[in-house]
Amino acid sequence: xxxxxxxxxxxxxxxxxxxxxxxxxxxxxxxxxxxxxxxxxxxxxxxxxxxxxxxxxxxxxxxxxxxxxxxxxxxxxxxxxxxxxxxxxxxxxxxxxxxxxxxxxxxxxxxxxxxxxxxxxxxxxxxxxxxxxxx
Amino acid sequence: xxxxxxxxxxxxxxxxxxxxxxxxxxxxxxxxxxxxxxxxxxxxxxxxxxxxxxxxxxxxxxxxxxxxxxxxxxxxxxxxxxxxxxxxxxxxxxxxxxxxxxxxxxxxxxxxxxxxxxxxxxxxxxxxxxxxxxxxxxxxxxxxxx
Numbered sequence: 054x055x056x057x058x059x060x061x062x063x064x065x066x067x068x069x070x071x072x073x074x075x076x077x078x079x080x081x082x083x084x085x086x087x088x089x090x091x092x093x094x095x096x097x098x099x100x101x102x103x104x105x106x107x108x109x110x111x112x113x114x115x116x117x118x119x120x121x122x123x124x125x126x127x128x129x130x131x132x133x134x135x136x137x138x139x140x141x142x143x144x145x146x147x148x149x150x151x152x153x154x155x156x157x158x159x160x161x162x163x164x165x166x167x168x169x170x171x172x173x174x175x176x177x178x179x180x181x182x183x184x185x186x187x188x
Numbered sequence: 189x190x191x192x193x194x195x196x197x198x199x200x201x202x203x204x205x206x207x208x209x210x211x212x213x214x215x216x217x218x219x220x221x222x223x224x225x226x227x228x229x230x231x232x233x234x235x236x237x238x239x240x241x242x243x244x245x246x247x248x249x250x251x252x253x254x255x256x257x258x259x260x261x262x263x264x265x266x267x268x269x270x271x272x273x274x275x276x277x278x279x280x281x282x283x284x285x286x287x288x289x290x291x292x293x294x295x296x297x298x299x300x301x302x303x304x305x306x307x308x309x310x311x312x313x314x315x316x317x318x319x320x321x322x323x324x325x326x327x328x329x330x331x332x333x334x
Contacts, residue, residue, distance in 0.1 A: 060316050085314045087307045089325050095315050109319060117324035147195075148239045151202040 060097070062109040063138050064131055066179040068096050071110040074178040078156045081108070100141065132180045139183055146171055146187035200225040201239050204232070208244065212251045213274045218244050248274075253288050256281070261300050266293045 065071035075081045081098040084107045097107035115121045143149040146164045162174035173185045204225045222232035236244045252273040259269040270281040
């Protein structure tokens, strides 16, 4: 029986910029930041109150995972906002919305009461989008 | 949709929170923050706690402890960390740190140093195998930067 999810990956265009976005803007904590050889880095962060979930900020680079062509195609898809990676949760959506906006986070949907809940949508610095809901 | 009810209240509370984030190292008077945000002290504390789940004072302590972890990771001496994040007594800082983090500042630093050493020597211990294989990171890789 599977019991928990403890790692998930998000593909980003630039790990330094993603670090700044997730840590300095969203307020996430760095879990592991390990150099893995020339040009490679294992960088994981976690939401402040969910320390057992590591979000790996994965660089899109040519190598084992991507050919040059597929890396280029993936970068275009990410930058174009193709991927929605999940739903984050906060205690107070309106306050979090105002705070993240003040920090420069781009929202594509302001807090809106939908039939399924109260949500906003925002993009990370690469173009990945997330829903933000209220507990 | 910028016109949800009481947007001005949210903006004032958020401004107060960001003020604490930026000025945690200084002696912060919560009366002063409440005045700046145009709230009575009682109203300010009530709204802040409703929004963030902590009173302004509890939040200030939380921010100070979180930032002290960052200073400790830079291997700053505990006493210096204490004053750098706005506490004025090393013993009360150490006690508070232990209560909130579950270990003393020194133990926290030692654990961090141990993890950093492990990352340098056995980096794959911190990477799930599926990710390591996808990236071609194997036990025989040379992880040293050239």
